[in-house]
Amino acid sequence: MTPRTWDAEYDVVVVGSGAGGLSAAVTAAAEGLKVLVVEKTDRVGGSTAVSGGAVWAPLNAQTAQVGHPDTAERVRTYMRNVVGEAAPLAMQNAFLDAAPAMVAWFETHTEVKLAARTYSPDYYPDREGAALGGRSLDPLMFDGRLLDQHFRNLRDPLPEFMVLGGMMITMTDAKHLLAVTRSFKSWREGMKLVLRYFADRLRGHHRGTRLVLGNALAARLFKSALDRGVPYWLNAPLRQLHLEAGRVVGVTVVRDGQPVSIHARRGVVVATGGFPWNDSLRQAHYPKPTGPWSMVPQGNSGDGIQLAREVGATLGSGHVSPAFWTPVSILKRPDGSELRYPHLVWDRAKPGLMAVNGAGERFVNESTSYHEFVNGMYRSNKTVPTFPAFLLCDSPFMERWGLGLALPGGRPREHLVRAGYLFKADSLAALASQLGIEAAALARSAERFNHWAETGHDEDFGKGSTAYNQYLGDAEHRPNPCLGPLHQGPFYAVKVYAGDIGTALGIRCNENAQALDTQGQPITGLYAAGNDMHSVMGGQYPAPGITLGPAMTFGWIAARHLARQPA
Template sequence: MPQQQDEKTTYDVVVIGSGAGGLSAALTAKLEGLDVLVVEKTDRIGGSTAISGGAVWVPLNDQAEAAGHPDTREKALTYLQNTVGAAGDEALRHAFLDAGPRALRYLRERTDVKLAARTYSPDYYPDREGAAMGGRSLDPIEFDGRLLGAHFKTLRDPLPEFCVLGGMMVNMTDVKHLLGVWRSFASWKHGVKLVLRYFGDRLSGHHRGTRVLLGNALAARLFHGVLKQGIPFWLDTPALGLEQDAGGKVIGVKLRRDGKEIIVHARRGVVVATGGFPWNAAMRGQHYPAPTGPYSMSPQDNVGEGITMAREAGGTLGIGHAGPALWAPVSLLTRPDGSVLRYPHLVWDRAKPGLIAVDARGDRFVNESTSYHEFVRGMYRANGKATSIPALLVCDSDFVEKWGLGLALPGGRPREHLVRAGYLFRADTLQDLAKQAGVDPAGLARTVAAYNPPAAQGQDPAFGKGGDAYNRYLGDPEHQPNACLAPLQKAPFYAVKVYPGDIGTALGIRADGNARVLDTQGAPIAGLYVAGNDMHSVMGGEYPAPGITLGPALTFGWVAGMHLAHGSEAQL
């Protein structure tokens, strides 16, 4: 992979990791006049950010009012108190609200990080006081990958689930147009434009489409800034440990580069931003609830070495949190070569009308249209009464044809390979479907019989599916009387198993409002900063809205860069 070569061994700042937190810190420090090096242990730039949905949650941002949702500090604090409460650090919460809007404005004005506030996107608990119906969550603006030149191949590719035709990125708007391409001229025009651009890219020799969206666009925009600023980045360079002086100040990083161990010195400090520990089996076993497994949607390189290094330097893990991870139900396809493909059931299928989730008894146990985080919490709560890990998502043929189910695509697309692989269950009766999936047949039939009549009337007396604005936001607005409810009645019936996966860890290294790592006495460790999922979540393991990982990552990366450059003058 192409990368910038720089053989110096002393810099003002060394940043470990190349996701949103790390690159935000690197860009800010460079723009504030410091000499910066980014080190990345893989051969790609972008980390978890590049494969994420890309939402960025920052209350009080300067686009919210124009998006139709003026915000106030009192309102944002009220919402965080009603969702995060004592699970999060109150001082860090205030620092986030102070710095977040400033960080986004700085990055917009001085880098290529361009975001657009959503005009309608309810917070995940819209009925709690202080919630907003939009404005707080922003999305990266589409990016032209051709601007990266040869370095486009250096950007980590998005998840295959965010692409069609083998490499054309699509968002929810694109998918709706592509599904309606034969029903609407506007959709046909939109679809043709996308496909022509994509095939033009491939004919030009690109390994995938250059129309870059979602988290991949955010990573690309940050990376483009790194290239423009001439910040050196070393790929395939794992960090092995932090160097400290006799007083405990962090003064450098031990690295493995080109097969040799070297020490790179940092005059001002080191920023640790390696993406958390979702693929560290020992740490998962210690901190995750049971049962757990290798179900994370994060890059498999995220094994917690940044957290380990920070702890070895005197840092401590956060406490008082509501949970160690940010949950998402994940279905698993074992490929012929034995590798496993993980599909995150985030926003596309669970909330749509005509799907239920059941445990091994065939009983429903959760509002299927709740947030992905709350859905997995529901799995864990229910698992003590009956086996709900894995749980089963069940629907009928009308649902699959319109919406698809996980990797089973809608619109009559081939599904036999998924059935043969044991990923997708299909049967002409609910009883046979249950037998295939290891669920009680009588229980599933009983559940569907009880669910269907009120669902046809738009009612869910058991769990209230479709009962709030967030539920309905992800449902089908054209389906009435409830955007999230419809009976399951047309054979064949379909199902997939889902497991308690995550999109990253929330448990991390304690830090202060200047992103400085804190020691066991609560004092900052000189020269050591943390950002991204290595930093203990400001949300304390709660998940109040879309973008609560990337919002703080960009924010505290910026905070770290400013503090490295200006010290106490950057107090926020």
């Protein structure tokens, strides 16, 4: 039911403040529209702010500059070889056609500055059409002080992406910090980071203001929205989409405990982050077993998707996976809360880490993508209990690389053992006993794994066999950057579960990001972006940044389409 009177009027109401929502808001404001962003939680940034921040945008203008000239034919070939028919071809093409123009537009008109990676292989580099760099871009470092008083309203990154209680670091930063006693260059870079961080804290900031990764992307989008005068309401959850004569004309949100009805003269963009924290939707659509293992903010509970369905929108179909996976280990705190650690790119590919299932047997290439690793868990679980699976390493590995929340370099970790997060034993047999695994089976797996480490060729699962594997390994290790032995106690292990970094299943849309009804017709005035939109990747994971790339692209497309609509 449409309210008789509206409490506020805007041209566009954007629901959600992640990359999809903020991209739509910034673009719509640049088009001269009056825009409002409403955010369910008390912080801006959504899951973008806690992500790695990569943006996959093939054919962007920087590809040749970083040494990887590309062609549309190669990109489409790669998409065909990875995504195939898991997503509508029209949507795939709409993304590929618009992504480079989106990057160029943001570069010219906003604070969003991205740099193409000089070397970052697509996740299936052995498939025709793959590239070794250029397609994925990272946000440039951003100075949080430029947000002024709004900095506190930006969502903090995951604790795992910070050190010293609030200093953000990249993989490159982490390598420098681990090598400060071995390299003058690393010592210099490490000292610059630490001194900047302590200066921030002395000035009263609640954390470091040197922002990187997804936090930098969210901050740059946030700053761009502020520069355009876009207001944002925090703690304003969506309660209803208003439909009038087949057109979405506004929303009702709750603000300060009261319902507020907002007229959206052009339309509404739902970008509330998908449904990882909606138990009923997860149970209905995720494979079994599943649990509360997501890495995204717990406010991402499907509000936009559910309310869009109430006004006639439909879910997508044909996907191979409802979510984008990552293995996660879980620390249970004394107060009963949980801290989830995503094993994305740091430890699994390094030489000396082995993964086994409940039978003590390897089941997957440990250095494969995080998404493919969890697919391997589900495949293994069909015949052997693999929930949880176990990541194992020995003492030299732990001291150099760490394992999950257990940090390297002799740092304290006994508290993790006491908490039941980290398992530690002087022998593999004793470790097997702690994990409930048959000792003889684990010994056989380790013996075979050690043999492959010696030969440099994993004949069972191909760990270290692709450019992507080796990119995440240890370049100084021979004969294979990803293969090393387990031979020196004490030995360590953590349990991992099938976590996710967002949903792939969402609202079915057309090439203009308009939500579609049961007849496949657009619902006038209703758009979706980010993880509320059914993924153009169909639940496949071709490369780093395939969630944020489409989120920004279709947010941009939605706003430009809205600007052409009558009020």
